[in-house]
Amino acid sequence: MRTSFEWIRSMVPGLTEDPKEYSDRMTMFGQKVEFFTDLSKDLEKIVVGQIVSITPHQDSDHLCICRVDVGQEEPIQIVTGASNMKENDKVPVVLDGGRVAGGHDGTKTEGGIKIKKGKLRGVESFGMMCSIEELGSSRDLFPDAPEDGLYILPSDAPVGCDAVKYLGLDDKVIEYEITGNRVDCFSVLGIAREAACAFSLPFKPALINETGVNGNCADDISVTIENDELCKRFVAREIRNVKIGPSPEWMQKRLRSQGIRPINNIVDITNYVMEEYGQPMHSYDYDQIAGKKIIVRNAKDGESFTTLDGEEHKLDPDMLLICDGEKPVGLAGIMGGENSMITDNVTTVLFEAATFDGTNIRKSAKRLGMRTEASGMFEKGLDPNNAILAMNRACALVEEMGAGEVVAGTVDVYKEKKEPVTIPFEPERYNEFLGTDISADEIASYFEAEELSVDREKKLVTIPTFRQDLLCFADLAEEVARFFGYDRIPVTALKGVTLSGGISxxxxxxxxxxxxxxxxxxxxxxxxxxxxxxxxxxxxxxxxxxxxxxxxxxxxxxxxxxxxxxxxxxxxxxxxxxxxxxxxxxxxxxxxxxxxxxxxxxxxxxxxxxxxxxxxxxxxxxxxxxxxxxxxxxxxxxxxxxxxxxxxxxxxxxxxxxxxxxxxxxxxxxxxxxxxxxxxxxxxxxxxxxxxxxxxxxxxxxRDSSVRYEAIGNFPASTRDLSLDVPKGITAGEIEAVFKKYGTKNLESFSLFDVYEGEQVREGRKSMAYSIVFRAPDRSLSDDDVNTAIEKILKGLSDIGVELRK
Amino acid sequence: MIKDDLSKIVSQAREKILSSVDSNVLNDIRVAVLGKKGELTSILKGMKDVPEDERPKVGALVNDARKAIEDALCEKRKALEALELSRRLSREKIDVTLPARRLRKGHPHPNTLALSEIRKIFTGMGYEVVDGPDIELDYYNFEALNIPKGHPAKDEQDTFYINKEILLRTQTSGVQVRQMEKRKPPIRMIAPGRVFRADEVDATHSPVFHQVEGMVIDKGIRFSDLKGTLEGFAKKLFGEETRVKFRPHHFPFTEPSAEMDVSCFKCGGKGCRFCKGEGWIEILGCGMMHPKVLSMSGVDPDEYTGFAFGLGLERIALLKYEIDDMRLLYENDTRFLSQF
CATH class of the missing domain: 3.30.930.10 (Bira Bifunctional Protein; Domain 2)
Structure with missing residues (x-):
């Protein structure tokens, strides 16, 4: 999520902190700021200039010499390689000693590029006229900029004024990591509300005027929702006598700061409201809506539909469609249809602000392979009560901007109204849970600041529907924690029984x-x-x-x-x-x-x-x-x-x-x-x-991890060496098994000290020499004892073809 | 007469002894003088010619002579031995700067090294080290952790599935649930283990990595205890001078939730290349056990509270040992491993 800093400040007028201070505080308040960008980074001494005259350069085919009025006593002379300008055009001009963000090919230079007066092919030049790329922006955000050439400013741009400010590039863009539970914060309004709380300042969102003259929207359109699981609410309003044109500069600036390209007033309004309220909107060409009706239904298996980007999609019955009396006109929550899209010739527009099931939209968008900005918003699971606010805001903007006439009345299909929930107000419990000691008054003031209402008598907190994340005491304890400050919560040692712990x-x-x-x-x-x-x-x-x-x-x-x-x-x-x-x-x-x-x-x-x-x-x-x-x-x-x-x-x-x-x-x-x-x-x-x-x-x-001591024998050991003549196929393991089997209880150990094959050993045989140790725990062994054991061993060995070497 | 002979023998012997240069010569002298056929012995043999009354006197003289020679021999032998020893010692001088001969021992994996430090800290505080399965039921990995069906975190792009119900665990947090089902509070445990996410291999991602989960449940556990415990842990792991910062965050299974940063242990918080100029490094996620998670696993949230935390083992290992590429951890190049 990103917001224009200027836009936030417009809703929190008392905010005087700089972007760094703002970012740090917001992060500690729970809206982590990843980073912020200064759009005017590396832009210095750039003013609006007007070209007074253009004359060719004597020594160059591609250069020409312009005299440019930059609001000083005399026009200044600038040599340029650009060719898309004519006399009287207004352009951004960087003056001697100023700075631009990068080259006109769009590459940015760390620290910017310093512009100094100098001579170009022998002719003095006192500055530079700029392309939009040199101002650190792009044709994406300034679609009227030429592919290659100077950015020509509107003819009413005041000569000599700060061009950076004029273009809205004096803004900062703040990038947040919004956690999934705070759906309300995927909107400028939501962030601004948080900012007001974080800095204990009044929150002043734009007031929405009542709109609508003449007629009644309900006479012109009917809305039927066939699947109210997947479409919880559908709000429609009608705009007549639409005059398509560019939206005002202030709106374009804010949209640009949000990274959105301005298109025309109607599209800009729906985009603006989506940014501001976090509610995607759609506009239909009313005259393309057959039968004056909207039906929200599941697609039929194999039904196909062409979205406004010209792509045709095969649908399945889990996908939701917006249809008119005859045909589908939109893929619900994902993208509108080509057949009803707004063109420059539109006269009547139908606005849609609806609430669709988040999971369904996510799955459908995924299956279709088209995640749009709108579907991305719906995925989060939006508050249906927000839809009407967004709709009314859009209509108010239409009137304010003179983009058309808003028809009175609203068609609003909203079967199951989402009501605010109430949960107990338990200040002692929050304190116990957090290890804090905050007064009930202070806790109540936190809640009220973020528009929860506290009934101290009934000990209840009412949660507005836009706060879907607040459901139980722990959720409220978190609100207390972040208002009080995580860093102010004490640090304590665990109490309770000591456990032994350890590894398995x-x-x-x-x-x-x-x-x-x-x-x-x-x-x-x-x-x-x-x-x-x-x-x-x-x-x-x-x-x-x-x-x-x-x-x-x-x-x-x-x-x-x-x-x-x-x-x-x-x-x-x-x-x-x-x-x-x-x-x-x-x-x-x-x-x-x-x-x-x-x-x-x-x-x-x-x-x-x-x-x-x-x-x-x-x-x-x-x-x-x-x-x-x-x-x-x-x-x-x-x-x-x-x-x-x-x-x-x-x-x-x-x-x-x-x-x-x-x-x-x-x-x-x-x-x-x-x-x-x-x-x-x-x-x-x-x-x-x-x-x-x-x-x-x-x-x-x-395993047996117990360790037992065995007495060290005090009586002497008897050692015998056996030199054996062994068939090649017999293994040491087999010979040793014989030792163990026949060696009597006095066999203490044995070890192999030589294995030999080759000369002096018969073909197919090998020689192996063992040293065998006998010992009794209670007496010295006699030769007879040992001989008996050896004889038994030799007998056992002969069974597997092993003989004493001769 | 005998007396003269004796003193002559003694003086000659002494002369020979003094001038001899090795112990073999001394031995020859001993045989020649004191041996069975030696000069002194032959004098003793001539005793029979000595008058009876003089014999004791002569005997004493012979004994004196023998003793004198033996003393001289002994003295000389000691001197020779001392000389020989000192020669040997100087001969045996070695160049102590030559390379040592060592047993080449093996080295632990950096993950193991980091884990054993973590394990030591927590077992010292009475935590039990437990584990859980790598291949896990959807229920333990998601549902019982308050991540219901349809939650984006369950999306295929993050989780490897075996089938609809069985998956490769994406977090060790499922062990919390298994432990709560298995035993009654009080519980203090850590659960190190392997986890899986559908991330392509690169310098900072691996589809296989490790986490260490921690959980404490008891009566009256508070957020302040969580702060105390994890601050203590960070100081033990990164040094007493380490400072910590808890930032609000969100995890479905804890509420309130936080992320803990530690002051950069390379620059002490001034900001460096290592902490990207921030002065702080994010280390772990934590929070109070969500009441829903407790009650789903049969622990009464009105009676017990608890906290849980989880940290990435590789992250700690990479930070602590300044390893700049995660791929090194799974290549098993001995030149890498032998540095730990």
Missing amino acids: EKDEVLDIARNSAFSYGFSEAMCFSFESPKVYDKLLLSEDDERRNAIKIMNPLGEDYSIMRTQTVNSMLESLSLNSSRRNPDARLFELGKTYIAKALPLSELPDERDIFTLGFYGEGDFFVMKGVVLDFLESAGIRGDIVFDPDSNNPFLHPGRKAEIKLSGESLGFLGEVHPTVLSSYGIRERSYIACVDIEKVLLN
Whole structure:
């Protein structure tokens, strides 16, 4: 929302603050000023001049020499390259030492351009005649300005006077951020009312005179509303003997400050009233209205209609039409029709000020792809009681400006009158709620200033209908707060019971994951939750892989962001790929993020959101580094049981010989592995990469964070080294499972210290050497004890084809 | 005779000891003089030729000689050891300015860094950290927050929908409702979480970002408590000298509502490039819980009042660490991440 500062001041005559002070105060009062623009920025010493004579320049084809009366004793000489002027024309002239805002091509120069007297091709020039662009404005707002050339002023412009002022460029434009609840503030009147309250000044809107002579509007037009849900009110008035012409300068100036291009008196009046009252209006050529009637009805399916911009639209039955006796003449609240639009030849005009349902207008405008200024206003949900005020204001302007004769009487179809609501006046409660101590008198004075009426006896506040935002005590407390000043409300500490607070167990485990990752050099990544459905193929997932059952977004930003991820591998590979493509020599990343797993598709209930700890790296390190990080995390998180790495893992994006499922008592906690070379190349990663995913939920279910001390054995340990001859297909995990199974209760630990394949080892075999430690808590073990255990182990090993090396 | 021999042995040995330069030579001397076949030992062997009554005297002389030699050896050994140690120490001198060998540790994401500060401040004040789902029901994201059907904020252009009832949450405020349904007041909670808006990716927008929601409900909670709490928070997060400003604003689920600005923590409020000359930086939105929101979630607004606030985590991270492009947060370039 923007307003002309001059317009505001006209309604709040006591306002003396400068735009900066005004902006600050309005912001603290609840109408945030985003910024303000000084239309006269960089304009200095610019006056109205009249061209006395034009003579050609001897040394130039395109320059000529003008003598211009600028209200000084003698006309001044100005050399110009313009050619659209003739003698006696009046133009804006910047004098020697003055300043213009920019070039005539419309580009603005920061700080403006200083104009000094000088010689042009040897002829002295004492200033410059200006185009509208050089004055910092545009042909948009001054449609009578030529496309390329000087701006010719009206012939009655007083020579020598300040041209900036004359053109209304001495105004400031204030830009506000109006919050959605204050529909009344999308109008100059509404803002001015707020300004009056903010500065405790009287509010003086323009008085509306009674209008109308001769006849009765109701004899000339009837209005029927077929859908009073979507059209709450329709007000019509008639103007006869319309004399189309330009609107007065004062109106044009204000419209320009509002960023609206002046067109003609009738159109300008409806635009002016829309700005002033926030009520869109429409004018029809009465003579084009068949059957002297207006019918407001829903469109028929497939009905088509041509709006006044010449576009034809296909309509649907949810859209509302304004029709005459035969045909549609307007798309309600969006745009009028070509068939009834105002032309220069119009003699009788029908004004419409109606109230349409905001949601319906928004949806219709959206479906039609034509959001207009009017539809934008109706969307907010307007006060029907405002429609009559706007109508009468428009008619008063018609009379005042002599634009036509207003016919007496009004046609006003308004089935369900919106009445003001009353809510209790509860000053103590506001104070309790705010932590303030403001007297009831003062509170009442706040309310009255903004036109709420307070009945102190009945303890009731009556809310005018334009304040749709005031419905309950909290709303009134906010009014109290902003009148009193948010900055004056005390600052207090919370009372009441102390709560222990803290973080959840899940957050604790996530922190443990972070710390494990940090200690191995992994930095934390963050990735989007949605991705492209193409990633399944990139990850070599089979057609029936469950991970293809992703939740789709109805209105994604594009296919690349259209499904909620069911795995985190793609995000990690994308991140590694980015690092690889930027030639980072190594990268270690982890992510704590969610996957979204639908219970059924299409989604009928909320999906499972699983927190996944994903690690990925390339550069120094191998599979076993990743395995180490994973184990370290699981151990820190309190996983106490035997963690098994099962090479049988259904993750086709991993190297088939270098992957494992991470299992605890048969249940998978996640997986890890080296990334499949095919996948690496489709992600454009040049280096071998490793990835691991752990499901945090599974960790939470299986963790035992209690810590118990176990006595340190006082009796000596017995260590035996076994050098084993192992079939190539047997894994360390299988051998170790035998140790655990047969090692007796005295088996304390074992460790692999050598693996060897090659010379001295038979084809299809490998050599593995383990050191096994036995210890009993209560005695020194005898050789026999240990030998028995070793024998059992060897027997168990021979079952899987493992022998002692000879 | 023996006496002469002894003093000769001692003086010769002493001479050798004094002139020796390493401990091996000392050892040779020890063997040569005191060893089994050493000079002194052979003299002892000649004791049998000494008359019986002189033997104790001679024995004492031999012992004196042995002691003298041993002392000399010991002294020399200590001197040599000291010398050797000092040589070794000077030999082992290193260039301490050579690069350190360090474990390369990983780094937290700037969002995490900012969140952990925020989390620390609020858990210290007795707030519980809770969460809610990213994929949310329309009811929790909008309706229960007093954003009824047909409200422009629900428009498709802002919200990602899965279907008519299910969407990607656009704010963490839905967690307020879930918590009120789940537990009885008093409640003090913060809910950090991921939110989604249909914004194209650029330097200041991301379709995925994070918010931290906060809510307090109890008997007698006042707007002044909201001011006190958030001012305290701002001072802890940005420094004790930080000033705050509450501006009126509007959110459908709070009333009165406000936006909180903090004095620019780069220039202290004088106005700089960082705060665009304003001296103030907008940090969060807040307000008193709307009575309608309370009662919709089963909390009696006549008995309880409360306040809520929400802040953008990325905004805090970008401001605090002077990151000028939001895209950096989701690229995961290790050269960026390793700075935090």
